[in-house]
Amino acid sequence: MHKLNKNVTMSSASIPTIRRLPSYLYLVRKAKEEGIEIISGTVIANELDLEPIQVRKDLASTGIIGKPRVGYKVTDLIDAIEKFLNWDKKHNAILVGAGNLGSALLGYKEFTKNGLNFLAAFDVDEKKIGTSINGTKVHNISELEAFVRNEDVQIAVLTVRSGIAQDVADLISEAGIQTIWNFTKVKLKVPKDVLLLKEDLSSSYAVLSVYS
C-alpha cells in the first residue's frame, strides 16, 4: 500500500517503480522504431544507469515475464507497460489557467500520445476566452461546473497563479473532479476522496543551482 498524498491510499506497485516505467517505455518504443525485436533487462538498466535487478523487478510488476538470458519481446513489453500505466486508455482532462505554463502543457504532444485528452481549458481573461490554445478551446471559468456536469472529466490540471490556487481547487473539487494535478506552489487542501499530485520544477532547479 502506498500513499500518493495524505488523503489517498492506493494498492499498486511502489510510486518509485511507477515513476521509472515511463523511461523504460520511452527506451523500448525507441528500440521498436529501430527494428529491435528483443530487449534484455540488462540493456535497459545500462542505458538508464540502473541495476538490472531493479529493472526486472519493476517490469515484473507490470505482469510481464522475460525469458531468462534472452529478455523481453519489445512489442509485448510496450503493451505491458502501457496497460499497467493505463496509457492505452483515454484520460479526459481540463486545464484551469491557460497562461504560460498551461499553454505549454496543452501543446505537449507526449501527453496526447499517452492518453491525456484535454477536453477544454478555463480562464478568467476575456482575451483568451473563446480562443483555442494549441487545439483546446478556452472557456470562462464560470462555465466549469456545468461543463463538468455534462462531460466525463477525470483530471483537472491546475496552472493558475499560486495566490488563487486554493479557491480554484475548491471550485474544481466541488464540481466533482476527483484528481487534481497541481502545478502551483501552494500545498492545497482537498477533500479526502480527491487525489492530489503536486509538480515542482523549482525543486529540480534548486538542486541544479546548488551543484552547478
Ligand SMILES: NC(=O)c1ccc[n+]([C@@H]2O[C@H](COP(=O)([O-])OP(=O)(O)OC[C@H]3O[C@@H](n4cnc5c(N)ncnc54)[C@H](O)[C@@H]3O)[C@@H](O)[C@H]2O)c1
Ligand atoms: N510546477 C512547476 O514546475 C511550475 C513551473 C512554472 C510555473 N508554475 C506555476 O504555474 C502557475 C502558472 O504560471 P504561469 O507562468 O503560467 O502564469 P500565468 O500568469 O501566465 O498564467 C495564469 C493563468 O491563470 C489565469 N487565471 C487567473 N485567475 C484565474 C481563475 N480564477 N480561474 C482560471 N484562470 C485564472 C490567468 O488569466 C492566466 O491566463 C503559477 O502558480 C506558477 O507558480 C509551476
